[in-house]
Amino acid sequence: MSRLVIIGNGVAGVTVARHVRKRSDREILIISSETEHHFSRTALMYIFMGHMKFEHTKPYEDYFWQKNRIDLKQGFVCAIDTDAKHLTLASGEQIEYADLVLATGSQSNKFGWIGQDLPGVQGLFNYQDLLLMEENCQSTKRAVLVGGGLIGIEMAEMLLSRGIDVTFLVKEERFWGNILPKEESVLVQKHGEQHGVKFLFNTELHEVVAGDDGRAKSIITKEGDEIPCEFVGLSAGVHPNIDIVSQSKVAVGRGILVNDYLETNIPNVYAVGDCAEIHVEEGRNRIEPLWYTGKMQGEALAKTIAGERTKYERGIWFNSAKFFDVEYQTYGFVGNEPVDNISSFYWQHPEKELCIRINYQTDTQVVTGINTFGIRMRHEVWENWLANSCKLKYVLQHLKDANFDPEFFRRYEQDVINTFNAQNPNSQLSLSPLHWLTKRFTKEQTHAK
């Protein structure tokens, strides 16, 4: 028997299954207690807002799994025996495996707040959370969100779409302050406020108060202020879901401990995606709870399982998100606070929610990263620029090449250059022309690596 069993049908687990199938003919089984079929977790908000139905969030049609001989089982794994190489489901059924991939994902963080488990208090991570939120919002007029990150802003958008009042408690002094520099934080904050979000910075949750019906009726902050609300959204990040794994012989820390090959301490047992804690020689181990990294880890692990042992290397960092109507992209590394020998060129539109921050090494002027809000950038171009250690002048003058906005959109490269020139009167830069005519007749895309 050479059955590959994957626990979890999120993007990491499913990517492993798909890519193993591409490379081998072995039996593959995915077990999930969440939903029968893989769906896009990132789209939960759109179901709530009525943009889509659940069916639309399934990246593959239902016939896909059978056609590719990927077996699906809906069930909850309650025990993992790595000696006998079998799993026990809540139903009592035992399932044997040859290789086991743990892709159990995340859980919402709760920090021991009083009343954090009351009805009306919840996080948003899985499909069950979405159903619960639907139920919890039936008669909700006011909501409080705790923790200032991406899930929080998504929940805010969801709640506002139903006319629910949103107050956002942010522990830090600014929005998503552990990731975004101050200017970007303020931009997002202002945009959120335009949509109706009330932000309370430097504010922490102390307690959720229950009403007569046993449901949340208000929250009390650490400062002692009481805010009435029928719904409390917990969005203070996530942590690896290792409840069951930690009872097995698989080593865990904050997450399931793995090496660069995503191998655990037990042979033939691997972990991938949100639940994996990747060992780092110097510094803190990495946990990467992102869609993109889950997918890339899955691809690397599939190669390993199929016999071609492959390190997971995430390459040049990128991420993207959307805050209400403002899209955000980042390439390379842009820290939230100033760093030695890193300078920052920042441009912001005087009225619209558009900004670009390009970081570079102060001494060499090699560009190290970019944050962009409201302007789409071409991934491949930035990857090339960063991989080739291009310098600031080159990047600024060729900024047009990186634009990925739709046709006819107003372009801001000249504004960016003008701002730079105004800041640095000694070095007048100019945009290098886009050779649109020659570009139009270029045969195929050329990749410079």
Next chain:
Amino acid sequence: MQNNQMAWISPVRKSGLSMFFIGFLVFVGMLFVNNFTLTDNALKNAIGNDTHRQLIQPHLSELMDKTVSNKVTFIESVRSTFSEYDETLNDRYTISSTEIDAIMAEVKGIGHYNLEILPTVFGSVYDESAYKTKKLSDYTGWLAGPQGKPLSEIEQVLREKSAEINANVTDVTNGKRIYAYETGQYIYGLTKNASSGVVAQHTGMFFVLSVLLGTLGALMYIIPDKYTGPAGIKNNNVFTNSATNGGLVGILVTVFLVAVYIALYFFPEYIIEWVSLVDPMFKALNGSGAGSWSIYGFIYTLAIVVMGVRMFIKYRHSKYHIARTSSIIFFQSCFAFLIPEILIKLNQPSTDLKNMWPLDYDFFDAWNLDSLTSSGGVGMFILVWGITLFVVAVPLFTYFFGKRWYCSWVCGCGGLAETAGDPYRQLSDKSMKAWRIERVVIHGVLVFAVIMTGAALYTYFTGVKTLAGIDTYTLRSAYGFYIGALFSGVVGTGFYPKMGNRVWCRFGCPLAAYIGFIQRFKSRFRITTNGAQCISCGNCSTYCEMGIDVRSYAQRGADIVRSSCVGCGVCSSVCPRGVLKLENGAVEAVVDQSKKDDTVQIVQVMTPEEQKAWVN
């Protein structure tokens, strides 16, 4: 927030909706306000062909000068008169055995055969009465008078001669037939001329209360959306609202649209009040007035303009959508609506200059070719222009810009789909099965169109009416009925609220199939995917009106090159990670190694506050 500044929005939108509904009710209601009285005058105006009028007039006698208040009763009585006329034609012109018996009864009474008997038996009202009297007189005149012939011999002769006459009855009745096309015209004309003309006499009032009120109401509902919050993609409640999720309201709209299309194509006599409504406007435009398709053209254009305004507001953050919607409105209002009417006024062949074969499937019909070649410079221009469009313009523009240059920027069908149809785009089927059906059906229609046109041209140039045993006219009328009317109209537009707004363009349009080939195999156009940034959320696939599973490409990081893509750009707009971009050609991602290491002299970086002060 929903603060006081926005307090006006909801009442304005609600009043707008009410006004729209009142306008709609008046619009539909006016179809039932007329009485119908068939008079000699009405008959004369409706049936210009004297022979036909004289043939049918006696059959309509029961309807004459009576006022019918029920429109359906009136129209269906007229229709059944015509169909009965047609069905009993041969019988009526056949001398029956009963009639011979009746003659013989008279003969027995008198004692001999006499020609005066004939009118008393055959009557004198109908055309066939005179015919039968005349024929029998001619054949049996020699038998008349007291000749002492035995009755049995008279009867035998009468029966033999009748049989002789009857044997050639079709020679006569063929000339008496009123064919389906003319029948349709006559029913329409009779209904129009018999109508009490309430709408025609109060056009202004009805126009204001229906079209104007409805338009104003629609705009009052649409425009305030601009002030409800920041611009951006707001598809909230699309799948919880039964108007847009294929639910009850959607079904009701479908039923209404299907009914209207069936009336337009097959029973225009039911909408004569709508024709009256726009008659003065069309008289001003083309000098001759409105026909049953005028109201369609007018409402169609109006729908594109009003729902175009909705597009301007919904996508006010996207210049791409604003540009293409402006283009659609321009081409519809000028090329499809105004220019053809003005051409009529100038007594020139009228055509929609942006329409082309094979969508314009009767372009190569004999009557069109004759009309174009025989009407001087303008006609020749239209002919050459029409051929140049699909021979030169399609390959050229499609190579550079993709199918979108036509389908979502110029075309009238696409224009309606992109404006009035936009609220239904999410209803198109995205499954692999739908794609399979799509490919078979749309290419089937293209093949049908090519064969049909080829056959028509063959007949036009050779004069031979059949090709491989098939009548070329039958081919053309089959295409016109099944594809032209049922598919593109009734199903293509009627089913917007159930099957999405591009049913026709996706499954049926032969021009789309043709342009699609070029887009798929020889075009620079593609939708590119930005690196590995797709989060598989499904917004792109859900809101693709052509039913393309965009996500299946995007999540692989692949470019989307599909023959059906009309380049509406909505996938790119709804993508929450900015992953998709419509592009005409590949973009080089090359680093110029000779320049990448140049440095600049950096003096001092402004703080954001200083920067703002500098900009302002």
